[in-house]
Structures are given as structure tokens and as C-alpha cells.
Amino acid sequence: MWKCLERVLCLNCAFAFAIILARTGASPVIVNGALGYSVSLSPLTSVSQGIDEVVWRRLSPRMKLARCSQGSVQYFNTNYTNRITLHYRNFSLEIHDLRKEDAAEYEVITATGNTGNEHSELFQLKVYGLVSGAHITVQGIFGICNLTLICTVTSGDPTFTWWRNGEALVNDSTQHIRVLGNMLEVHHAAEVKYAVYKCEASNPISKATAEIKLRDVCKLDTSDPLPNSSICAEFQATRSSAATGSF
Incomplete structure (x- = not known):
């Protein structure tokens, strides 16, 4: 009889434990x-x-x-x-x-x-928030090779990924590139004729991208009038978004 009672008590404990797991155990x-x-x-x-x-x-x-x-x-x-x-x-x-x-x-x-x-x-x-309005601006002096690309967005709280000619860049990926979040420091090599840089700003539900094409800024004649950096860059931005849930 004691064995039967013990078995019943164990079953009841196991059942109660299963209920507790169902309530608290799952992530x-x-x-x-x-x-x-x-x-x-x-x-x-x-x-x-x-x-x-x-x-x-x-x-x-x-x-x-x-x-x-x-x-x-x-x-x-x-x-x-x-x-x-x-x-x-x-x-x-x-x-x-x-x-x-x-x-x-x-x-x-x-x-x-x-x-x-x-x-x-x-x-x-x-x-x-949905990420939108990605834009790249250029800071630096053309003809000295060292430039900083800055990617900004008009909305959203994204993380930033940089690409160069289709290749994803990471911090110190080459001796000429340094990734700092939404900033990309470019020490442009003279032998590079041009390079296309792409910024992707994304969060788990959306993304926006912008591209900029830089010519060989190291060989520019600095005596030419350069009213602003856009004279040396071709700019193009695209945007796409997708989200989880009912939209």
C-alpha cells in the first residue's frame, strides 16, 4: 500500500512540476x-x-x-x-x-x-522604427587621398554595414579602410581608378542603402575649383523595407 501511495505522490509531484515548467521554463x-x-x-x-x-x-x-x-x-x-x-x-x-x-x-x-x-x-x-533616407556625405580634401564617408538616415535606429565594390568591409579590413559605425575612413590608393562604396543601414524589420562612386581622388589637380565634395562623387540612394508582423 505504501508503495502505491508513494507512486501516486510521485505522479502528482511530476504533474505539478510539468505545470511549473510550462509556466516558467520556456524562453x-x-x-x-x-x-x-x-x-x-x-x-x-x-x-x-x-x-x-x-x-x-x-x-x-x-x-x-x-x-x-x-x-x-x-x-x-x-x-x-x-x-x-x-x-x-x-x-x-x-x-x-x-x-x-x-x-x-x-x-x-x-x-x-x-x-x-x-x-x-x-x-x-x-x-x-522603419529605416529610411540613407545618405552618404564626404568629408576631406580631395587630392590628399584621405576621406571620411558618413552615412546618415532620416528615421530608424539602425546598425551600419559598409561595402566596397561588392565586398563587405569590417574594421581594418585593409590598410586603406577603417570602419567606425556609420563612418568609413578611406585612405584612397593612387592606383585605384575608382571605387563604389555602399552603406546599408538596417534593423530587424527594415533597411535602407546608399551608394557613392569615388574617382581616383589622389590624382586630382587641387588647383581646380572645388566648391564642394559633390563635384568628385556620383551619388545614388535606394531604399527597401520589410517588417515582421501585420503591416
Whole structure:
């Protein structure tokens, strides 16, 4: 009898431990959203699993957002008024008109009435602005070979990647190039007739690019009038964007 009781207790402990793992053990699913657009947080749980109640909440600061029970949806937090939709057919939470302050960790808890089981899933929402308006400017004195290319954007919070004639550049990739984030120091070699430099500004949801073609600035006659650096550069910019979520 004691062995049977011990076995039952062990099974109960294992079941309770499994519930705790379901609630706390999994890493959050990373979801990227675009500022001003909509994004959906979609749990793996389906209606076919006999779910009776679904609750969505934000974890920091802790607040209940929405609850769905028997097909009836209730919303709670005024910070999200008219900006969230709980879709009872798939239990997803859609956040509209994303704001920077919406970036946070979210939790969905589903409960099955006949067993009392609860299951939790975590989502880490990150919100980014779309990158746009990439532009390259040139600083330096033509004819002395040393130039600094500066890549700027009009919006977004990007990281920068530089390319030269189709080859990705890293810091100190050659003795003539030094990468400093959005700045590229070029010690132009006299034997190079021209080079095309490309800046790619990107974040997880979008990117913008700009290109500039530099002639052999080391061989220019510095006595020629040079009102500004654009006389020695051909400029072309392109932009593309893509984001995760519902746009």
C-alpha cells in the first residue's frame, strides 16, 4: 500500500512540476514590430484543444490586457484602449498603432475547464522604427587621398554595414579602410581608378542603402575649383523595407 501511495505522490509531484515548467521554463518568442503598424502575438494553443478561458497580460509593468471566456472578450487596460484585439478563433492578440512603450514581455494563459490545466506562453515584443533616407556625405580634401564617408538616415535606429565594390568591409579590413559605425575612413590608393562604396543601414524589420562612386581622388589637380565634395562623387540612394508582423 505504501508503495502505491508513494507512486501516486510521485505522479502528482511530476504533474505539478510539468505545470511549473510550462509556466516558467520556456524562453519568450521574439516578435518584431514596426512603429505605427500592427503586430500579432499568436500562441500555439488551438481552439480544438478544448480551451475554456484565455487571458493575455503584460508582465512589466504587470497588467491584465484581455480575457476571452466562452466566446466573450473583455478588455481591461486603458493604455491599450482601441489598440488591441483578442481573436477568439485562434487566441492571438493583435496590437494596433504600435508605440515604443509597447515593447515588453507578454504572457498568454490558457485554461481547460474539465481538467483545470493551465498553459502559459511568453512573447518578447520589440518595436522598431522603419529605416529610411540613407545618405552618404564626404568629408576631406580631395587630392590628399584621405576621406571620411558618413552615412546618415532620416528615421530608424539602425546598425551600419559598409561595402566596397561588392565586398563587405569590417574594421581594418585593409590598410586603406577603417570602419567606425556609420563612418568609413578611406585612405584612397593612387592606383585605384575608382571605387563604389555602399552603406546599408538596417534593423530587424527594415533597411535602407546608399551608394557613392569615388574617382581616383589622389590624382586630382587641387588647383581646380572645388566648391564642394559633390563635384568628385556620383551619388545614388535606394531604399527597401520589410517588417515582421501585420503591416
